[in-house]
Amino acid sequence: MRGSSMPPPQADACGILAEKFPVPELPEVETLARGLREQIAGRRILSVRLGKTDFIDDPTALERDLPGNRIESVARYGKFLVLRLAPGNGAAGAKSERACLLVHLGMTGQLAPRLPEEPVARHTHAFFALDDGRELRYTDIRRFGRMALVPEAALDGLLGNLGLDPLETTEEEFRARLAERRAMIKALLLDQRVLRGMGNIYCDESLWRARIHPTCHAARLKPEQVTRLCRAIRKVLSAAIRLRGSSVSNYVDTNGQPGSYQLRHRVYQREGKGCFRCGAKIRRVMVAGRGSHFCPRCQPAPRKRALRARPRRGRRRGGTVAAD
Ligand SMILES: [Zn+2]
Known part of the structure; x- marks a missing residue:
């Protein structure tokens, strides 16, 4: 990932502090994280195509920096999906920084791999082409979700104000x-x-x-x-x-x-x-x-x-x- 001009996602804008809408909660996000881990971990992202981008923090950085990265792991943190990325061989000479794709599904967000020939659901706003021929699609009717590509080093700062995980706490x-x-x-x-x-x-x-x-x-x-x-x-x-x-x-x-x-x-x-x-x-x-x-x-x-x-x-x- 080049540069660090991207503003950090605003915690409250992600709806994590005072959300007013029914959203996918811990069990739903955990189910998705497990599904994605099975289906896309290890895959490399070849290209990014975006529709509406008002739910993305710095879409230009996403389009520029995401291709070439390999999805190393998928985890849940609170109601966030965290896709950890390993830098690709990518652009010659470019120094790559480890990054994560952070996704909050908001009220109606969906993230799933699909075959390119499968019909595209309405309100699909992001397509990530994968190296096995499939594409990871993000669909969101209400667009209350959030997506951001963040340097791994900044992750703690962004998610650090979240409390205990109820399944892990004593x-x-x-x-x-x-x-x-x-x-x-x-x-x-x-x-x-x-x-x-x-x-x-x-x-x-x-x-x-x-x-x-x-x-x-x-x-x-x-x-x-x-x-x-x-x-x-x-x-x-x-x-x-x-x-x-x-x-x-x-x-x-x-x-x-x-x-x-x-x-x-x-x-x-x-x-x-x-x-x-x-x-x-x-x-x-x-x-x-x-x-x-x-x-x-x-x-x-x-x-x-x-x-x-x-x-x-x-x-x-x-x-x-x-x-x-
Ligand atoms: Zn009763």
């Missing part, structure tokens, strides 16, 4: 993180600086499994609740990865197949339906701007004292159940 680390902040537990689980990779679906499912109301204050959870939550998150995410993610919008894996964890959802988007555990009707409350689904019986609301820890003028007491 219960003690998790407990310490929860105790650090004054926030409702749902808001905290969604915050990518605390845990990386969790989104609305898996937060709701984990809280239901752990029997914790989404508006409970994280720092006031009892030790046994924290233990339950930590275990619930791991169980839910692991099961979702096994079932290749949840297809609630247009998510499909690298073979174009939907995941099936949506069939196991216990609360997410089940408002008004019966709780699988107790039969009570699932309700929805707004937390951190996101509709949060819960069972009012299995996940009792915190006492009002906790809810009114920081009262604001004009705020409706207790009545936070919203239609969204």
Whole structure:
């Protein structure tokens, strides 16, 4: 990779800190990373063809510097796909720097290898020709995704503000993180600086499994609740990865197949339906701007004292159940 004129991708612009949309979450991105690892690791990128480029940080650098690189590995970091590249023999004399292609799928992004003769899906905006004749295509209807070619040395700086990986963290680390902040537990689980990779679906499912109301204050959870939550998150995410993610919008894996964890959802988007555990009707409350689904019986609301820890003028007491 020549030069370093490319501006770093803005963490918040990638939607990693305060995303407002349902996006592929940890299990979906992990499924994609595994699929891509199987299918394209080791391949060399021969050329780059771009359509709309408003989701790419410095498309010119991408077109100029990506060809010649070999895809060494594919990994997931939070909700990012990280394609590590080995420099090619490329341009004579040009000193190549190791780089990574960083991809955040936003709301509707898809990245998959296809044969050139396969029909091109609408909204396909990037084509990377591979040395085995296939092309890696990036499709994104809404273009809330992000893509950037970054020097490997800059990767830590860009992703370093992301929190713990929920599948790798210990219960003690998790407990310490929860105790650090004054926030409702749902808001905290969604915050990518605390845990990386969790989104609305898996937060709701984990809280239901752990029997914790989404508006409970994280720092006031009892030790046994924290233990339950930590275990619930791991169980839910692991099961979702096994079932290749949840297809609630247009998510499909690298073979174009939907995941099936949506069939196991216990609360997410089940408002008004019966709780699988107790039969009570699932309700929805707004937390951190996101509709949060819960069972009012299995996940009792915190006492009002906790809810009114920081009262604001004009705020409706207790009545936070919203239609969204
Ligand atoms: Zn219930």
